[in-house]
Amino acid sequence: MTSTLVAAERRSARLEGAVLADPASFRILTGDRPTGPLHIGHYFGTLENRVRLQRLGVELLVLIADYQAITDRDSPAHLPVDVEGLVLDYLAAGIDPDRAIIFTHSQIAELNQLVLPFLSLVSVSELRRNPTVKDEIAAGGGTTSALMFTYPVHQAADILFCHANLVPVGRDQLPHVELARTIARRFNDRYSPGRPYFPEPEALMGTAPLLLGLDGRKMGKSRGNAITLGASEDETARRIRAAKTDGERRITYEPDRRPEVANLVRLAAICSGVAAETVAEQVGDGGASVLKRLAADALNERLRPIRARRSELAGERDHLRAVLARGNARAGEIAAETLRAVKELMHTRY
Numbered sequence: 001m002t003s004t005l006v007a008a009e010r011r012s013a014r015l016e017g018a019v020l021a022d023p024a025s026f027r028i029l030t031g032d033r034p035t036g037p038l039h040i041g042h043y044f045g046t047l048e049n050r051v052r053l054q055r056l057g058v059e060l061l062v063l064i065a066d067y068q069a070i071t072d073r074d075s076p077a078h079l080p081v082d083v084e085g086l087v088l089d090y091l092a093a094g095i096d097p098d099r100a101i102i103f104t105h106s107q108i109a110e111l112n113q114l115v116l117p118f119l120s121l122v123s124v125s126e127l128r129r130n131p132t133v134k135d136e137i138a139a140g141g142g143t144t145s146a147l148m149f150t151y152p153v154h155q156a157a158d159i160l161f162c163h164a165n166l167v168p169v170g171r172d173q174l175p176h177v178e179l180a181r182t183i184a185r186r187f188n189d190r191y192s193p194g195r196p197y198f199p200e201p202e203a204l205m206g207t208a209p210l211l212l213g214l215d216g217r218k219m220g221k222s223r224g225n226a227i228t229l230g231a232s233e234d235e236t237a238r239r240i241r242a243a244k245t246d247g248e249r250r251i252t253y254e255p256d257r258r259p260e261v262a263n264l265v266r267l268a269a270i271c272s273g274v275a276a277e278t279v280a281e282q283v284g285d286g287g288a289s290v291l292k293r294l295a296a297d298a299l300n301e302r303l304r305p306i307r308a309r310r311s312e313l314a315g316e317r318d319h320l321r322a323v324l325a326r327g328n329a330r331a332g333e334i335a336a337e338t339l340r341a342v343k344e345l346m347h348t349r350y
Contacts, residue, residue, distance in 0.1 A: 008174055012205040015166065019204075023057035028204075029164035031063030034082035038089040039226035040299065041211050041219040043306075044270055049168060049206060051094040060100040061162050061331065062090060064324075067105035067112070068154065070147070087320045089229050092310035097323045103331035104324065105158075110335035114157040115150060117346060121186040122179070127152060131175055156180035160198050161335045168204045177203040191345040209270065212263040214243040229303065230310055236303075237296040240264070245288040253280040261288070264295045271298035 019026055030050055032038065038047065054060045064086050066079060076082075083104060090102060105112065127133055130152045137144045152175075159167055159180045167177050184198035191197070212218065213225025220226065227236050244260045253276045255262040262276070265283075268291070269276040283291045313319065343349040 005171065005174070008203060009205055012203060015202055015204050019053070019056065019058060019166070023053070024059075026166045027059040027061070027162060027164045028053060028166045028168065029061050029063065029159045029162055029201075030168050031061075031065050031158070032086060033065045033069045034079060034086050035069055036082060036221035037085050037228040037230055039219065039221065039228045040267075040303075041213075041226060042089075043093060043229060043303075044208050044211060045170070045206060046168065047090070047093040047095075049208065053168070054094075054096060054099055058166070060095070061164065062095060062100055062102045062327075063158055064102070064104045065158070068151065083324070084317065084320050087324055088310060088313055091313055091320075091323070092229065092306050094306075097327065100327075101330045102323060102327040104328060105154075107328040108161075108331050108335050110332065110339040111157055111161045112154075113339055114161055114335075114342065115154055117342065118153050118157055118160075118183050118187070119150065121183050121190070122153060124149070126179070126182075130179065131172060152176055152179050153183070156183045159201050160184055161338050162331070163199055163338070164201055165199045166204050167201050168206060170206055174203055174205075177201060191342075197341060197345060209266050211267060211270075212259065214239060216244045216260045216263070227299070229306060230314075233300040233304075233307075236300055237293075240292050240296040240299070243292060245291075249287045250285050251280050251283040251287065251291050253277050261291070264288075264291050268295040268298045271295075271302040 028050075030046065032042065032046075050060060050062070064083055066083060069079065069082075087102060091097065095102070127149050128137075132151060133144075133148060136148050136151075155176045156179055159177070160183065167173075167180070169177055181200040184196075184200045187198055188196035213220065213223055214227070215223070215225045217223060217225060227239055231239070243264060245264070246258055246261055248258070248261075251261060251265065252258065253262055253265045255266075265276050265279050269279045272279070279294070283294060340349070
C-alpha cells in the first residue's frame with residue numbers, strides 16, 4: 001500500500017468522525033453514469049452509504065452523468081430509459097428526493113460552462129496521467145475521443161460547481177478528487193488569492209468490502225457478471241447457482257487463495273450481518289451448493305424491501321420525471337450562482 005493511499009485512508013477516517021460530529025457542515029457530490037441498471041456492487045459499495053450519510057443529515061447531491069456516458073460510446077436511444085432507471089434505483093434504495101438533489105449533466109448548462117476555464121488550469125500531461133484516461137487510451141488503441149481527455153476536468157466541475165467539500169470514493173477514484181483539489185487551488189491562486197472561492201474537496205473512502213462479479217472478475221454492468229437491484233428472487237438464485245467457485249468441498253474464507261468462494265462468503269456475510277469467517281464455518285463441508293443457497297437466500301432477504309419499493313415506483317414514470325425536473329432546477333440554481341461568481345472573479349462579466 002502506497003504512502004499516498006495510507007495518508008488518504010487516515011484522512012478519511014478523521015473525516016468520518018467529523019461527519020458524525022457535525023453532518024450539516026458537509027455537502028457531498030456523488031453519482032453514476034447511466035449505462036445500465038445498478039447492481040448489488042453499486043448498492044453495497046455506494047448506495048447504502050449515500051443513504052446512511054443522508055440520514056445523518058449531510059447535504060447530498062446525486063449526479064446522473066449522462067454527458068460522461070458519451071465519452072466512450074455513442075449516445076444510445078435508450079438513454080432516457082437508463083436515466084429514469086437510475087432515479088428508480090435511487091428512490092428504491094432510500095435516497096429521499098425531498099432531502100437530496102438528483103440531477104443530470106445535460107440539463108445544467110452552467111455546470112458544463114465551468115469546464116472551459118478549468119481546462120486552462122491543467123496540462124495535457126496531467127490529464128494523460130489520470131488512470132481513467134490512461135485505461136481508455138490503452139483500450140481504445142489510439143482512437144480515444146478528445147472528450148475523454150476532459151473527463152477528469154468535467155468531474156472536477158461536477159464537484160466544484162456546488163462547492164461540495166466531501167466526495168465518497170473508492171481507491172481508484174482518488175486521482176479524480178486530487179485533480180479537483182488541484183483545480184480549486186489553482187483557480188483560487190489565480191483569480192481569488194485573498195479569499196479562496198472554491199473549497200478543496202476531501203475524499204471519503206468507502207469501507208464496504210469489494211464484491212467481485214459472479215465469474216470472479218471485477219463486477220461491471222457490461223460484463224454480464226452482476227445481479228441488478230431489479231432482478232427477481234428466482235433470477236438472483238439462478239445466477240448465484242451459476243457463480244464460479246472451485247473444486248474444494250470444504251468452505252473456508254481465504255480471499256487470496258480462493259477468491260471466488262470468498263466472494264460468495266463475503267456476500268452472505270454482508271447481507272446477514274455476521275463475520276465472513278462465521279459464514280464459512282456454518283457452511284463447512286456443505287460445499288459450494290450450500291454456500292450458494294445461503295448467499296442467495298441472504299441477498300434476497302436483504303433486497304426484498306428495496307425491490308418492493310422499486311416495483312411500486314416502476315409504473316410511476318411521471319413521478320420519476322418530476323423528481324428529476326425538481327432536482328435539475330435546484331442544481332441549476334446552484335450552478336448559475338457559481339458561474340456568476342466565477343465570471344466576476346475572472347473579469348468576464350460584461
